[in-house]
Amino acid sequence: MEPKYVKRRQRGVAVLLASIVLIAGALGYIGFRLLGGGNTLDYEGAGNGVTQLIEIPEGSSMSELAPDLVEKNVVKTAEAFTSAASSNPQASQIEPGFYRLEEEMSAKSAVSALLDKDNKVDLLDVKGGSTLSDVNVVGGDVRYGIYSMISQVSCGDGGCVSKEDLERVAAAVDPAKLGAPEWALDAIRARGEDPKRLEGLIAPGQYVINPNMSAEEILTDLITRSTKRYNDTNIVDRAKAINLSPYQLLSAASLIEREAPAGEFNKVARVILNRLAEPMRLEFDSTVNYGLPDVELATTDEARAEVTPWNTYAKEGLPDTPIASPSEEAILAMENPAEGNWKFFVTVDQQGTTVFTDNYDDHLARVDDAINSGILNSQRGNPAQGAAGGTPLDEQDPAAGEAPAPAAENPAP
Incomplete structure (x- = not known):
């Protein structure tokens, strides 16, 4: 009689062989379907001309994307797509965002x-110092605002969301519904139906815009995300530490964006805090320009005298709202200002050299340097007789804000 262990071994070998045959058959069947034999797992060619919008969320994998591609009939099966992605060594370079695929x-x-950049929907790139509305530079180009930039990147098969629709929503829809932070609601509502009342509430950063969203949905998405970003940094307590409200902190930081040369954020922050502590008017030309239909570095005496919610020549304290989107760098500068007694600053040449002083007579001498360098030349033909300085507006980064301008030479007592 044959030993029992021999029979068990023979049965084990038989099972193993059968398993190998089944696996090989399955792999062969899949390969047969993928690569030929009726091609039932995959389409042929590069599409049928009908476009679908595909989103790749942050942190998602190709296997997680596959079902959406199948649902929208971009590919025939998830198996085919994951196999193709696994076979392409560049697939790991596919970036999050929205893509137009057939x-x-x-x-x-x-x-x-998905690896072709031309198929990717453009990102909304909000830089520190960006404003909601377009800015017309005297003698120069239009500096496009966030509303216009949203319109440019929102274009899908159904057209683009218009700048006018965005402005209408910003002016008419309650800010709480749009996701604005609770600590900003009263100040926003106080601006009535001004489309600029949401200034500063779309934080700098890169955003994916879903082209299928309406104007209200886009603004709600952007403001809600920005509010979360601000609140996640504990902005309420951070502002309290320097005796400001969170909204005032944004307003002060927005002045830095529009006034400070690179590398001087913390010094301009100190000037702001020193002036507020005096108290003396800030008298920043950027706050004059914010209320004007067109801007340049040299503001006029007439413009400086005009009372607006932002003009710090004509009003005490900070502007009623931010005048731009403040970066985290500008906010941190307000929280950590440089040590100094400065109350004045002026950019004295085209290279951006900025001089900070605490003495009015010294400041006037530096203003003369700025005038002699030609930096204060006005294209209006009627420049203001006051301190101003910085790089000409039409040479600035279009999204980075206008030229640095100093605290004016006529501080209010």
Whole structure:
């Protein structure tokens, strides 16, 4: 009689062989379907001309993306797409965002399309110092605002969200519904139906805009995300530490964005705090320009005398609202100002050299340097007789804010 262990071993070998045959058969069947034999797992070609919008969320994988591609008929099966992605060594470079892909693409074509930058929907890039509305620079170009930039990147198959629709929503929809922070609601509502009343509440950063969203949905998405970002940094307690409200902190930081040369944020922050502590008017030309239909570095005496919610020549304290989107760098500068007694500053040449002083007579001498360098030349033909300085507006980064301008030479007592 044959030993029992021999029979068990023979049965084990038989089971193993059968398993190998089944696995090989399954792999062969899948390969047969993927690469030929009726091609039932994959489409052929690069699409049928019908466009679908595909989103790749942050941190998602190709296997997580596959079901959405199948649902929108971009690829035929998840198996085909994941196999094609695994076979393409560049697939790991596919970035989050929205892409325009055609229906009925081969899996290989779909992966290639996701690697093609031309198929990606442009990001909204909000830089520190960006304003909601367009700015017309005297003698120069238009500096496009956030509303216009949203319109430019919101274009889908149904057209683009217009700047006018965004302005209408900003002016008419309650800010709480748009996701504005609780600590800003009263100040925003106090501006009535001004489309600029949301200034400063879209934080600098890069945003993916869903082209299928309406104007209200886009603004709600951007402001809600920005509010979370601000609140996550404990902005309420941070502002309290320097005796400001969170909204005032944003307003002060926005002045830094529009006034301070690179590398001088903390010094301009000190000037702001020193003037507020005196108290003396800030008298920043950026706050004059914010209320004007067109701007340049040299503001006029007439413009400086005009009472607006922002003009710090004509009003005490900070502007009623931010005048730009403040970066985290500018906010940190307000919280950590440089040590000094400065109350004046002026940029004296085209290279951006900025001089800070605590003595009015010294400041006037530096203003003369700025005048002699030509930096205060006005294209209006009627420049103000006051301290101003910085790099000409039309040479600035279009999204980075206007030229640095100093605290004026006629401080109020």
